[in-house]
Every structure is written in structure tokens, then in C-alpha cells.
Amino acid sequence: MAGVSFVKGGVHPEEHKELTQHLPIEEMPPPKEVVLPLSMHFGAPAKPIVGKKQEVREGDPIAVVEKALGATIHSSVTGTVKAIEPRPHPIMVRCDAIIIERDPAAPPRQYESEDWRSLTREQLLGRVRDSGIVGLGGAGFPTHVKLSPPPAAKVDTLILNGAECEPYLTTDHRIMLEQPAKVIEGAKIILKTLGIKKCIIGVELNKPDAINALNKVLEKARRDDMSVSVQGMRVKYPQGSEKQLIFALTGRSVPGGGLPFDVAVIVQNISTTLAIFEAATMQKPLYEKVMTVSGRGVRRQANLKVKVGTVLSDVVDYLGGTTDDLVKIVTGGPMMGFAMSSLEVPVVKTTSGILFLGSKETDLSPHGPCIHCGxxxxxxxxxxxxxxxxxxxxxxxxxxxxxxxxxxxxxxxxxxxxxxxxxxxxxxxxxxxxxxxxxxx
Ligand code: SF4
Ligand code: SF4
Structure with missing residues (x-):
């Protein structure tokens, strides 16, 4: 398969994906307590609707945004609200958070599945909104808003972003490989919600197994009037950023200061699509997260499914601790991620990875003046x-x-x-x- 690509600029950093791309998604046992920041995504911070000492169930809404742009936050465990107080935050340094102590005797919440095809567009959109879903590949823009473009936009194409071009990260790769049918059904749910018929799933050619898995599901998929196809893309960073992705897959250029719907496109990330599938078919809110934990500074690398609100120190303990060579901790990928100074920051909805980088994986040398090389x-x-x-x-x-x-x-x-x-x-x-x-x- 020949890969498409954007044209201007781009780089080829070392991939480091060999550390985790072969590791199946593993579920981490829930921690003793979770820390759920009230600011977890784009838009206004959520307001708590629970108080100290209140009992909550896994999946219950605990904080909402009423009038502004934002998304509901749900409890990721069953337990008791221990405190609402400032705690470390992966981007904002500190932020008010709801801390919930887990009841160790509570069984995991079960969800029943139903056929999304019997639901209307409005019902599907309502489920996405009530599930607190935000874009999981970037700044965390509320998904129900993204799925309601202005009618003048005349959207005709959905793009699923399976590029995962950041080095180290293999979360979307594993989801496409292990759960391709849910990704395809998720795509169709989004198509129905948008009232359009065409979806392209863009995947970098360094994930041939994921491309095969998706194509196999598509070959056997039930016939309907929706067109979902997979397009391989050249391995080049930042192939997965929205403007570059749209150009590579459709040849359309988003104007300066514009948004994808200005060229009749909506982009969704693979993890977000899985969350939409779970919301539409099971009414399961977004409170769990698959993320890549990698780098030579942690004893064991993994693609981990964790409860949102799990603090990094619990993740590190679960994976056997850090190595003596650890020099830098980053949430997200090495190109666009943020350096962390504390292991007490929690995993939030948008955390796609945590990197524990060793001395050979990061350059801490001081910078010099510009030599005008261009x-x-x-x-x-x-x-x-x-x-x-x-x-x-x-x-x-x-x-x-x-x-x-x-x-x-x-x-x-x-x-x-x-x-x-x-x-x-x-x-x-x-x-x-x-x-x-x-x-x-
Ligand atoms: S960080 Fe900004 S200035 Fe630098 S290459 Fe990317 S878009 Fe260009
Ligand atoms: S030295 Fe100057 S011109 Fe060369 S890459 Fe760095 S900032 Fe750009």
C-alpha cells in the first residue's frame, strides 16, 4: 500500500515503539484512591455535585459544567469522597480535585450492551454528552460539541486519526489491533450522528497489523450505505496533527485560523472513537483510559488501562518502580508532551502516555545562540x-x-x-x- 502524506516540513524522530507495540493492553487493578481534577479538558472547570463523605458509585457524575463549554466528570471507582482540595495537575501545576477513597469490597460496575442502530442522532449525541467524552488525542475538546458543527459547514467526511505519529506511543495501535470491530462500529455511530456517509481511517504504515485487522473487519462488515475505508500514511511526524492529516487524506487545506469543518471534515481520534462506541452502546461514561507507559527509566513498559484519577506513583509501583537512570518524566509523547516534576499528578482523560526517559533518551544540555542554519x-x-x-x-x-x-x-x-x-x-x-x-x- 502506498502511503499518503502532507508535503511541507516534518521530521523523522527515532520511533522507540518497539518497547511497547507488541504488548497487549493490560488492566491495572484500581488504586486505593483516585484524584479527579475539576479541570481535565478544554473549556470551563467542572463544579462538584458531591460533597465530602458522600458515597459514590463507579460511573456516577461527580462534577458538571452547566452553562459554559465543558464536560461532565464521573467517578472512576466506587467509594467515598475524602476531600475536595487542590492537588498537583499535569498541566496547570495545581488544581482543585475530588479525591475518592475506593471501597475495596465493591464489585466493578457492569454495563449492558444494546444496538445503537435503534437510536436517533439526538439520542446518540446525548449519550456522548452525558458520558463526558472529550478528544483524547489532544487538548480535550468536548466531543458532543465537535459532533455538532454549524449547518453551514456542510461536513461530508469523517477522518479517524490512527496515525499515532508521536514516538513511544502505541495506545491507538493496540486498540485498532485488539478491538477493530469496535473502532469500525464507533466510526459508523459517528457517521450517523453527523448524518454523513464517508469515513477514512488514516493509519501510518508502521502499523501493518492494525491496518490488516481493520480491513478484515471491513471485509466481513454488514452491508449498509456507509463507506468506511482504511488509508495507509507515510511514517513522518506530525502526520497525525489535524491539518496535516486532512491534507494527506483529502487534499484539502484548512485555512489559517480555521477549523477542520471549514473544509467539510471532522476528525476524531481512535481512543475517542472507542469511548463513543462504549457510550452509545452501553451508556458507559469515560472514566478509564488506555495509555502507554514507556521509556528506559521504568522497570516494566506497558499499554495500560487505568482508572482516570490514578496518580503516577501508583502506576510506577504497579510496574516495579523506576530505574536508577531515570532523568525525565513526560506525560504525552516526547515531541508534544509536558515534563512532570511530581509523581503525585493524576492520569486525566487526555493522558495518552507517560514516559520515563533515561539518560540516553533525553538531551539536557544547555542551548546556545542561533547559528542561522535555517x-x-x-x-x-x-x-x-x-x-x-x-x-x-x-x-x-x-x-x-x-x-x-x-x-x-x-x-x-x-x-x-x-x-x-x-x-x-x-x-x-x-x-x-x-x-x-x-x-x-
Ligand atoms: S512547533 Fe510551531 S514553529 Fe515549531 S515546527 Fe511546529 S508549528 Fe512550526
Ligand atoms: S540554529 Fe537558528 S536557524 Fe538553525 S535551527 Fe536553530 S533556531 Fe533555527
């Missing part, structure tokens, strides 16, 4: 000039970098990856954007 410009998939942004930010003039297109930067890290001077170009772009937004506000 490699960052060549590597940027958005055609920006990261070197100029860096120079301006260092001079305290980050607010003047809009002319270099900095607001289009989606922090993919290609520029920093190729920079021979090790300049922190993503942080520079982040600072410039914050400065521009602050002054605009």
Missing part, C-alpha cells in the same frame, strides 16, 4: 520562521512575532527537534503567543 524553517510543517520568534522572545519582543505566523504554531516540536543549537523553540513560541494574547486582552 533547519527549523525547513522542518516547520506550517511554513513558519521559528528562529525569528526565538530571537524576538529573547529580546523581550515576543508580542511582535505575529508577522512570523506564530499564532499558527501548534507546538509540534519539529523545529526544536532539528535545531543544532538545542534552542527551546516551542517554549519561545508558547511565550510569544501568551504575550500576544495577553496584550490583545
Amino acid at each position: 533547519w527549523c524553517i525547513e522542518a516547520c510543517p506550517m511554513g513558519l520562521s521559528p528562529k525569528e520568534v526565538g530571537i524576538y522572545v529573547e529580546a523581550g519582543r515576543g508580542h511582535l512575532t505575529e508577522k512570523f505566523g506564530v499564532m499558527e504554531c501548534f507546538e509540534c516540536g519539529c523545529c526544536a527537534f532539528v535545531c543544532p543549537a538545542k534552542r527551546p523553540l516551542v517554549q519561545f513560541a508558547r511565550l510569544a503567543k501568551m504575550d500576544i494574547k495577553r496584550r490583545g486582552a
Whole structure:
């Protein structure tokens, strides 16, 4: 199968997927307590609807967003609310969280399955909303909002993002390989919700087993008027970012400042599609998460299914601890993830991986001045000039970098990856954007 790709920029970092791509998804036993931050995704923080000492069941809603953009948070265990207080957070440093002590005697909650085909579009959308589903591949945008594009958008294509182009991460790979029928049914549920017929599942060619598994299900799938196909994509980072993915699979270019529906496309991630399947067929809320735990700084690597709210120290204990060589902990992938300074941060809905990187997997050497080689410009998939942004930010003039297109930067890290001077170009772009937004506000 010839792979399609985006054209401008991109890089080929070492994949490191061999550490976990062969490991079946493993369920971690629930921890003694879970920490559920009230800010877990894009939009307003949720407001608690439970109080201290209140008993809750696995899957019960415990915090909601009433009027603003946001998503409901559900308890991931059966137990008692121990506290509502600030706790470490993977991105916000600290944030109010609901802490629930698990009842060790409580059995896991069971869900019954029903045929989603008997449900209307509105009922399906309602189930997605009530299940608190958010985009699991990125910033966690509420999925029920994404599945309600404005009628003027005239969406005609659904893209399922199975690229998983970040090094180390193998979660979506394992889901496509182990549960391909649920992914295909999930795609059809989304098609019905959107009222459209065409879905393309884009998968990088480094996952031939997943491509085969999906195609086998499609060959045997019951005939209907929906068209779902799998398209192999070249292995190139950031093949899975929305604009690059849409271009590779449809040839359509999302305009600057625009959204996928501006070119009649909706993109969903593979893990999100599985969550939509479970919400539509079982009314199961999103409170469990498959994530990759990898790197040479942890004793055992795994593709783990964990309860949302499990703190990293419990994950590390379960996997036998860290190695003496551990130098850096990252949530997400190494290109777009965030460095962690505490093992007390919890897994949130959008955590796709936790990397424990050893000394040979990370470069902590200090950065130098720009040598004007231009490699960052060549590597940027958005055609920006990261070197100029860096120079301006260092001079305290980050607010003047809009002319270099900095607001289009989606922090993919290609520029920093190729920079021979090790300049922190993503942080520079982040600072410039914050400065521009602050002054605009
Ligand atoms: S991080 Fe931003 S500036 Fe750097 S390559 Fe990616 S899009 Fe371009
Ligand atoms: S890659 Fe680094 S050194 Fe080269 S131009 Fe860009 S910022 Fe400067």
C-alpha cells in the first residue's frame, strides 16, 4: 500500500515503539484512591455535585459544567469522597480535585450492551454528552460539541486519526489491533450522528497489523450505505496533527485560523472513537483510559488501562518502580508532551502516555545562540520562521512575532527537534503567543 502524506516540513524522530507495540493492553487493578481534577479538558472547570463523605458509585457524575463549554466528570471507582482540595495537575501545576477513597469490597460496575442502530442522532449525541467524552488525542475538546458543527459547514467526511505519529506511543495501535470491530462500529455511530456517509481511517504504515485487522473487519462488515475505508500514511511526524492529516487524506487545506469543518471534515481520534462506541452502546461514561507507559527509566513498559484519577506513583509501583537512570518524566509523547516534576499528578482523560526517559533518551544540555542554519524553517510543517520568534522572545519582543505566523504554531516540536543549537523553540513560541494574547486582552 502506498502511503499518503502532507508535503511541507516534518521530521523523522527515532520511533522507540518497539518497547511497547507488541504488548497487549493490560488492566491495572484500581488504586486505593483516585484524584479527579475539576479541570481535565478544554473549556470551563467542572463544579462538584458531591460533597465530602458522600458515597459514590463507579460511573456516577461527580462534577458538571452547566452553562459554559465543558464536560461532565464521573467517578472512576466506587467509594467515598475524602476531600475536595487542590492537588498537583499535569498541566496547570495545581488544581482543585475530588479525591475518592475506593471501597475495596465493591464489585466493578457492569454495563449492558444494546444496538445503537435503534437510536436517533439526538439520542446518540446525548449519550456522548452525558458520558463526558472529550478528544483524547489532544487538548480535550468536548466531543458532543465537535459532533455538532454549524449547518453551514456542510461536513461530508469523517477522518479517524490512527496515525499515532508521536514516538513511544502505541495506545491507538493496540486498540485498532485488539478491538477493530469496535473502532469500525464507533466510526459508523459517528457517521450517523453527523448524518454523513464517508469515513477514512488514516493509519501510518508502521502499523501493518492494525491496518490488516481493520480491513478484515471491513471485509466481513454488514452491508449498509456507509463507506468506511482504511488509508495507509507515510511514517513522518506530525502526520497525525489535524491539518496535516486532512491534507494527506483529502487534499484539502484548512485555512489559517480555521477549523477542520471549514473544509467539510471532522476528525476524531481512535481512543475517542472507542469511548463513543462504549457510550452509545452501553451508556458507559469515560472514566478509564488506555495509555502507554514507556521509556528506559521504568522497570516494566506497558499499554495500560487505568482508572482516570490514578496518580503516577501508583502506576510506577504497579510496574516495579523506576530505574536508577531515570532523568525525565513526560506525560504525552516526547515531541508534544509536558515534563512532570511530581509523581503525585493524576492520569486525566487526555493522558495518552507517560514516559520515563533515561539518560540516553533525553538531551539536557544547555542551548546556545542561533547559528542561522535555517533547519527549523525547513522542518516547520506550517511554513513558519521559528528562529525569528526565538530571537524576538529573547529580546523581550515576543508580542511582535505575529508577522512570523506564530499564532499558527501548534507546538509540534519539529523545529526544536532539528535545531543544532538545542534552542527551546516551542517554549519561545508558547511565550510569544501568551504575550500576544495577553496584550490583545
Ligand atoms: S512547533 Fe510551531 S514553529 Fe515549531 S515546527 Fe511546529 S508549528 Fe512550526
Ligand atoms: S535551527 Fe536553530 S540554529 Fe538553525 S536557524 Fe533555527 S533556531 Fe537558528
